[in-house]
Amino acid sequence: MSSRARVLLLNAALGPLDYRVPHGMRVEHGSIVVAPLGPRQIVGVVWEEDRFPDVESVGDNRLRNLLEVVDAPPLPEPLRRLIEWTADYYLSPPAAVLRMALSSMSALEGARTVIEYRATGAVPDRMTEQRAQALERIGDRQGLIRELAMIGGVSDAVIRGLIKQDIFEAMEVSVDTPFPLPDPDHAPPALSEAQAAAAGQMADAVRAQDFAPFLLDGVTGSGKTEVYFEAIAAAVRADRQVLVLLPEIALTEPFLERFEKRFGCVPVNWHSGLRQSERRRAWRAIASGQAQVVVGARSALFLPYPNLGLIIVDEAHEASFKQEDGVHYHARDVAVMRGLIEKFPVILASATPAIETRHQVELGRYAEIRLPSRYGGAEMPDIHGINLLTDPPERGRWIAPPLVKAIDETMAKGEQSLLFLNRRGYAPLTLCRHCGYRFQCPNCTAWMVEHRLTHRLACHHCGHVIPAPRRCPECKEEDSLVACGPGVERIADEVKALWPDARTAIATSDTLWSPARAADFVKSVEAGDVDIIIGTQLVTKGYHFPNLTLVGVIDADLGLEGGDLRAAERTFQQVMQVAGRAGRGEKPGRVFIQTRMPESEVIQALVDADPERFYAVETENRRRANAPPFGRFAAIIISSEDADEAAQTARLIGKSAPVIEGMRVYGPAPAPLAVLRGRHRHRLLIHASRQVDIQAAIREWLGNLTWKSGTRVAVDVDPYSF
Numbered sequence: 001m002s003s004r005a006r007v008l009l010l011n012a013a014l015g016p017l018d019y020r021v022p023h024g025m026r027v028e029h030g031s032i033v034v035a036p037l038g039p040r041q042i043v044g045v046v047w048e049e050d051r052f053p054d055v056e057s058v059g060d061n062r063l064r065n066l067l068e069v070v071d072a073p074p075l076p077e078p079l080r081r082l083i084e085w086t087a088d089y090y091l092s093p094p095a096a097v098l099r100m101a102l103s104s105m106s107a108l109e110g111a112r113t114v115i116e117y118r119a120t121g122a123v124p125d126r127m128t129e130q131r132a133q134a135l136e137r138i139g140d141r142q143g144l145i146r147e148l149a150m151i152g153g154v155s156d157a158v159i160r161g162l163i164k165q166d167i168f169e170a171m172e173v174s175v176d177t178p179f180p181l182p183d184p185d186h187a188p189p190a191l192s193e194a195q196a197a198a199a200g201q202m203a204d205a206v207r208a209q210d211f212a213p214f215l216l217d218g219v220t221g222s223g224k225t226e227v228y229f230e231a232i233a234a235a236v237r238a239d240r241q242v243l244v245l246l247p248e249i250a251l252t253e254p255f256l257e258r259f260e261k262r263f264g265c266v267p268v269n270w271h272s273g274l275r276q277s278e279r280r281r282a283w284r285a286i287a288s289g290q291a292q293v294v295v296g297a298r299s300a301l302f303l304p305y306p307n308l309g310l311i312i313v314d315e316a317h318e319a320s321f322k323q324e325d326g327v328h329y330h331a332r333d334v335a336v337m338r339g340l341i342e343k344f345p346v347i348l349a350s351a352t353p354a355i356e357t358r359h360q361v362e363l364g365r366y367a368e369i370r371l372p373s374r375y376g377g378a379e380m381p382d383i384h385g386i387n388l389l390t391d392p393p394e395r396g397r398w399i400a401p402p403l404v405k406a407i408d409e410t411m412a413k414g415e416q417s418l419l420f421l422n423r424r425g426y427a428p429l430t431l432c433r434h435c436g437y438r439f440q441c442p443n444c445t446a447w448m449v450e451h452r453l454t455h456r457l458a459c460h461h462c463g464h465v466i467p468a469p470r471r472c473p474e475c476k477e478e479d480s481l482v483a484c485g486p487g488v489e490r491i492a493d494e495v496k497a498l499w500p501d502a503r504t505a506i507a508t509s510d511t512l513w514s515p516a517r518a519a520d521f522v523k524s525v526e527a528g529d530v531d532i533i534i535g536t537q538l539v540t541k542g543y544h545f546p547n548l549t550l551v552g553v554i555d556a557d558l559g560l561e562g563g564d565l566r567a568a569e570r571t572f573q574q575v576m577q578v579a580g581r582a583g584r585g586e587k588p589g590r591v592f593i594q595t596r597m598p599e600s601e602v603i604q605a606l607v608d609a610d611p612e613r614f615y616a617v618e619t620e621n622r623r624r625a626n627a628p629p630f631g632r633f634a635a636i637i638i639s640s641e642d643a644d645e646a647a648q649t650a651r652l653i654g655k656s657a658p659v660i661e662g663m664r665v666y667g668p669a670p671a672p673l674a675v676l677r678g679r680h681r682h683r684l685l686i687h688a689s690r691q692v693d694i695q696a697a698i699r700e701w702l703g704n705l706t707w708k709s710g711t712r713v714a715v716d717v718d719p720y721s722f
């Protein structure tokens with residue numbers, strides 16, 4: 001290479017810049033380097049010059065010297081292509097995507113050791129039952145406080161207490177210490193015939209080392225995890241790396257446990273809670289190829305695996321795979337693109353695939369593998385609708401008589417029930433009965449939600465909280481505030497009133513905020529210490545409770561009200577997923593759906609247990625509306641703390657909209673959350689047919705405009721909901 005290098009710097013505001021490679025320094029494409037930028041030093045990656053042809057040419061004599069090459073493997077070529085593709089497709093600066101690959105640089109600097117702990121073997125004189133159990137579960141394992149807490153099923157504080165008592169000792173571990181290697185032959189399961197066929201097909205694809213996207217479409221409880229574990233085993237045997245993407249941290253703990261049972265050790269866990277040194281260790285092990293199986297949230301997708309041979313996206317329909325700030329990418333789609341570029345299979349696993357994914361199957365682009373029945377002969381639950389118009393709950397109550405009866409029956413049999421309502425807190429709205437005052441968030445266009453457990457009102461969008469007030473701030477009337485509508489806490493109150501002896505558990509992100517809390521919850525349900533669970537979408541997936549035989553959906557219409565593009569699909573998925581929690585053991589399950597729209601397509605398809613009809617009808621609706629997967633959308637969100645500025649910029653952008661055949665621009669209009677975290681938001685919606693190069697159109701359109709620095713203009717290509 002010449003003595004010049006084009007460097008993509010970790011600064012989204014800048015494009016790539018050219019530097020001189022000083023004598024004696026060796027760089028190649030992908031080298032991670034430190035470069036001077038003004039008085040600062042900044043990390044960047046040496047890139048192919050022809051990929052960024054527009055860089056302003058600087059005379060050799062004005063070039064500054066690169067400072068050093070970072071001691072890390074160069075960013076692999078396919079990852080550089082993926083970064084470019086992502087930046088192009090989602091209209092983001094390449095540096096913003098690169099940042100995810102280098103994990104905000106923290107992997108490259110900072111502490112060189114990680115502190116882990118392990119049992120000393122000392123036995124304390126007195127110990128609580130909980131601690132004794134945790135100690136037994138942990139055994140002679142060594143790990144981070146969090147990992148040990150997870151394995152022990154206790155909170156971090158318990159582990160810290162044990163450390164103080166010298167029952168655990170600290171071990172300093174170099175960031176270069178390798179992770180244990182999963183053993184593909186540790187404990188292979190006996191697969192059913194259908195499972196074995198599915199596993200064989202995917203293992204073949206892994207061995208073929210070619211691009212092969214799969215939809216693993218199996219009803220809840222069919223054993224999708226067991227099946228894709230065999231694909232992982234095949235990749236490990238072939239010495240390839242594997243990435244498993246999970247939609248939610250809450251699902252990590254049960255995953256780690258199952259993985260350890262199957263492969264003899266836990267995989268490398270990548271998540272936002274890692275400390276810098278832990279992150280550095282994981283990053284280095286991934287980049288060197290030592291880390292063989294990595295499990296993580298969507299951000300693990302851009303890490304520099306040199307040798308990736310398989311990606312699994314579990315619960316691939318989940319909305320959380322779509323990133324809603326920074327680079328607005330969809331991890332499911334980028335995962336498939338990574339498989340295409342690097343030539344390996346990608347498995348999308350789901351019991352309720354997205355319409356888009358089903359459509360790819362119909363077009364013949366993705367292979368579909370079906371697991372049509374539950375493992376071990378468990379039946380799918382019976383689903384019944386409850387018409388709230390003809391069978392309403394008592395005044396001031398939310399559980400209708402048929403559901404009350406079903407819970408009675410379930411309690412009598414000593415079985416467990418789950419009531420699902422996707423609303424945290426006690427009530428979504430608090431108002432003054434005297435003057436009509438409503439508590440609104442000062443930063444957002446949103447009502448404050450009452451949380452009785454913590455005696456507070458909270459905004460679920462920005463986190464603003466106030467102590468629960470006793471009197472109306474407007475008319476000063478005492479005790480005039482009333483809660484409107486239900487949240488899970490209110491349903492829990494109703495349950496307590498109806499079944500005073502029932503043991504209940506509320507399962508939301510407020511109550512299960514740590515992996516240890518979630519583990520405690522799971523253990524108490526498994527031990528039969530809970531009769532009725534009241535939960536949000538947090539309990540709709542992953543859990544396997546054999547004695548849970550009844551699911552009640554408190555308000556199936558909630559998701560339909562917004563009326564957005566995915567309302568029907570989301571409702572369908574949510575109810576199917578929560579229904580999937582019922583009757584997973586030997587006892588059959590029942591599901592009751594409370595609705596005011598019993599004749600809607602979604603509810604009908606659910607009650608008739610006919611998902612195919614739902615997919616057919618919904619796909620046809622999308623086709624007629626030219627909505628995804630047929631047509632495409634993009635959104636431009638303009639926001640500013642200054643209301644006038646936001647409105648003006650939105651108008652300016654709206655006025656400059658290009659006229660292109662097959663493309664229409666709607667708005668600007670106030671965005672659905674017109675004020676969010678104190679920023680005023682306007683939105684333009686672009687609807688185009690597949691023939692239009694929507695990215696090119698937007699790039700050219702916005703490229704010609706300028707706005708004040710406090711104004712943000714974010715583009716969301718393929719927005720998830722609007």
Ligand code: ADP
Pocket residue numbers: 189190191192195218219220221222223224225226227375544
């Ligand atoms: P899904 O992810 O499709 O909902 P899981 O993989 O969680 O299903 O499997 C459901 C339950 O059935 C789990 O408890 C799992 O351990 C069990 N299971 C599935 N397949 C097998 C098998 N081949 N052998 C033993 N247990 C199995």
Ligand code: ZN
Pocket residue numbers: 441442443444446459460461462463464677
């Ligand atoms: Zn707010």
